[in-house]
Amino acid sequence: xxxxxxxxxxxxxxxxxxxxxxxxxxxxxxxxxxxxxxxxxxxxxxxxxxxxxxxxxxxxxxxxxxxxxxxxxxxxxxxxxxxxxxxxxxxxxxxxxxxxxxxxxxxxxxxxxxxxxxxxxxxxxxxxxxxxxxxxxxxxxxxxxxxxxxxxxxxxxxxxxxxxxxxxxxxxxxxxxxxxxxxxxxxxxxxxxxxxxxxxxxxxxxxxxxxxxxxxxxxxxxxxxxxxxxxxxxxxxxxxxxxxxxxxxxxxxxxxxxxxxxxxxxxxxxxxxxxxxxxxxxxxxxxxxxxxxxxxxxxxxxxxxxxxxxxxxxxxxxxxxxxxxxxxxxxxxxxxxxxxxxxxxxxxxxxxxxxxxxxxxxxxxxxxxxxxxxxxxxxxxxxxxxxxxxxxxxxxxxxxxxxxxxxxxxxxxxxxxxxxxxxxxxxxxxxxxxxxxxxxxxxxxxxxxxxxxxxxxxxxxxxxxxxxxxxxxxx
Amino acid sequence: xxxxxxxxxxxxxxxxxxxxxxxxxxxxxxxxxxxxxxxxxxxxxxxxxxxxxxxxxxxxxxxxxxxxxxxxxxxxxxxxxxxxxxxxxxxxxxxxxxxxxxxxxxxxxxxxxxxxxxxxxxxxxxxxxxxxxxxxxxxxxxxxxxxxxxxxxxxxxxxxxxxxxxxxxxxxxxxxxxxxx
Numbered sequence: 001x002x003x004x005x006x007x008x009x010x011x012x013x014x015x016x017x018x019x020x021x022x023x024x025x026x027x028x029x030x031x032x033x034x035x036x037x038x039x040x041x042x043x044x045x046x047x048x049x050x051x052x053x054x055x056x057x058x059x060x061x062x063x064x065x066x067x068x069x070x071x072x073x074x075x076x077x078x079x080x081x082x083x084x085x086x087x088x089x090x091x092x093x094x095x096x097x098x099x100x101x102x103x104x105x106x107x108x109x110x111x112x113x114x115x116x117x118x119x120x121x122x123x124x125x126x127x128x129x130x131x132x133x134x135x136x137x138x139x140x141x142x143x144x145x146x147x148x149x150x151x152x153x154x155x156x157x158x159x160x161x162x163x164x165x166x167x168x169x170x171x172x173x174x175x176x177x178x179x180x181x182x183x184x185x186x187x188x189x190x191x192x193x194x195x196x197x198x199x200x201x202x203x204x205x206x207x208x209x210x211x212x213x214x215x216x217x218x219x220x221x222x223x224x225x226x227x228x229x230x231x232x233x234x235x236x237x238x239x240x241x242x243x244x245x246x247x248x249x250x251x252x253x254x255x256x257x258x259x260x261x262x263x264x265x266x267x268x269x270x271x272x273x274x275x276x277x278x279x280x281x282x283x284x285x286x287x288x289x290x291x292x293x294x295x296x297x298x299x300x301x302x303x304x305x306x307x308x309x310x311x312x313x314x315x316x317x318x319x320x321x322x323x324x325x326x327x328x329x330x331x332x333x334x335x336x337x338x339x340x341x342x343x344x345x346x347x348x349x350x351x352x353x354x355x356x357x358x359x360x361x362x363x364x365x366x367x368x369x370x371x372x373x374x375x376x377x378x379x380x381x382x383x384x385x386x387x388x389x390x391x392x393x394x395x396x397x398x399x400x401x402x403x404x405x406x407x408x409x410x411x412x413x414x415x416x417x418x419x420x421x422x423x424x425x426x427x428x429x430x431x432x433x434x435x436x437x438x439x440x441x442x443x444x445x446x447x448x449x450x451x452x453x454x455x456x457x458x459x460x461x462x463x464x465x466x467x468x469x470x471x472x473x474x475x
Numbered sequence: 476x477x478x479x480x481x482x483x484x485x486x487x488x489x490x491x492x493x494x495x496x497x498x499x500x501x502x503x504x505x506x507x508x509x510x511x512x513x514x515x516x517x518x519x520x521x522x523x524x525x526x527x528x529x530x531x532x533x534x535x536x537x538x539x540x541x542x543x544x545x546x547x548x549x550x551x552x553x554x555x556x557x558x559x560x561x562x563x564x565x566x567x568x569x570x571x572x573x574x575x576x577x578x579x580x581x582x583x584x585x586x587x588x589x590x591x592x593x594x595x596x597x598x599x600x601x602x603x604x605x606x607x608x609x610x611x612x613x614x615x616x617x618x619x620x621x622x623x624x625x626x627x628x629x630x631x632x633x634x635x636x637x638x639x640x641x642x643x644x645x646x647x648x649x650x651x652x653x654x655x656x
Binding site: 454 | 494514518520533552555560592594602606
């Protein structure tokens with residue numbers, strides 16, 4: 001897509017294809033190693049990092065306070081009651097786990113599709129997945145009321161001989177989310193093992209040598225190991241892809257299996273998965289844009305990445321818009337009075353403002369502007385857009401949960417929902433926890449996979465002297 | 476089988492580019508060397524091909540793990556719902572297998588993924604925190620950064636300190652060193 005607006009002497013544009021370069025020019029194996037490992041191994045932590053760390057740590061403190069109070073008093077400190085028995089906890093759970101899905105998409109699905117550009121962003125997208133799942137997984141646990149009995153969710157042989165009910169989507173959720181968390185951690189850690197080897201070999205302080213040495217498991221870069229490692233990565237990617245689709249599908253079953261208007265719909269699984277990826281890419285942008293600026297990673301996370309993520313958001317946003325449209329259409333086409341009323345109430349009822357926010361943030365704003373390449377590559381614009389989409393996707397879950405519940409079949413049982421300060425404290429607290437974990441990650445772990453970047457450099461190409469050697473490829 | 480040279484792990488040659496390494500590995504294989512390994516900072520498939528490493532058993536281990544997870548979860552669900560704790564919910568059948576598919580599916584992926592990870596580590600013999608190669612200073616500084624290595628191991632029947640060194644020096648390396656235990 002070479003357009004006349006761009007001059008070919010722009011160093012970030014490949015003159016042959018007219019596309020943005022995936023990596024900046026002039027990178028060598030050694031410069032990649034130095035750039036990425038020095039962020040971790042430097043003894044000088046940037047002051048800005050401490051600043052953010054203190055702020056995020058304080059917000060995490062709010063979360064700890066809110067959760068402690070919750071354990072002391074019970075879920076009554078939240079706004080949940082009849083008819084809205086599911087409030088912020090489930091909204092935040094779905095929102096956070098949705099954010100996590102983009103990390104898996106980047107690390108797994110784009111790997112299977114051989115999208116080389118993902119290599120710069122996959123590590124911290126995976127980290128984002130894990131921290132988002134940490135935040136998400138907390139909500140069902142604290143929401144059960146007696147979190148010390150949380151292990152009852154698992155099929156364990158108790159003395160009272162009670163077993164879980166396998167016909168319930170809520171139990172499916174337990175298996176989906178716990179599998180997702182485990183596989184994400186395994187994939188992430190296995191991916192970091194060679195980079196830990198690099199850090200071990202470059203570390204100057206004995207403590208860092210010892211720590212990264214243990215973490216690297218003694219990785220020495222044998223090609224036999226590399227080949228098994230590559231196979232395992234591909235297999236894990238192939239396993240994570242159906243997994244990530246199943247996780248949000250199962251979460252949508254929590255709603256879709258109920259008979260409530262606004263929940264009881266077959267469009268939920270694909271629409272939830274697309275929405276998850278949409279919000280997740282927005283979160284990747286929210287994290288990647290400040291990080292590349294702060295750590296001067298513009299040559300590794302380039303405009304091409306921002307542009308491509310914008311395109312993915314445009315695609316998934318389109319699916320989300322179709323989902324919204326289909327919900328409205330079905331409420332009319334179903335000829336069900338309750339469905340119709342639910343949609344009317346959702347749009348024009350007392351909480352109609354939430355629906356308007358959702359339409360503006362998820363459709364009206366992003367899906368009109370993301371078509372323009374100039375805006376997709378405008379870093380400031382994309383950062384603001386990512387925040388707007390994240391807000392919009394939170395409101396989507398709010399609209400699905402609350403506006404379906406608060407005015408159900410019987411007018412005498414209608415109510416409303418107004419979140420308490422403890423609801424807000426818990427939600428904002430998880431934002432703090434997420435940032436806190438992410439800051440630890442960028443300080444102590446390699447945030448860009450060095451070996452995968454090296455594979456993309458022009459010097460990694462094998463140039464055979466004898467033509468006989470040209471035929472070797474694949475494994 | 477020749478007796479391995481006492482106290483020597485092998486002969487290690489360092490190369491500047493991956494192409495040099497692949498050529499050297501191909502030459503070594505053609506020359507009859509079998510017990511050898513290449514060390515690279517990122518996966519170089521051509522080097523693995525060159526030393527005759529074509530297949531690995533990770534996919535098989537993953538498949539077996541996945542099938543075990545599937546069987547384990549489906550049987551557990553069936554046993555619990557039909558025998559151990561039968562609950563009549565609105566007259567639905569006890570053996571309601573479609574509902575059991577979801578957790579069984581998740582456990583297939585869980586077990587397959589864990590088998591892929593731990594199977595890979597086991598096949599690679601990791602964790603191995605000590606390895607003789609780490610005694611070589613240029614290996615420590617280059618193998619995980621930007622240098623490429625070929626090691627002819629002392630367990631190869633062809634191995635002799637002098638001839639191995641001579642062979643490697645013909646391949647245009649940056650350096651050739653003996654690796655000691």
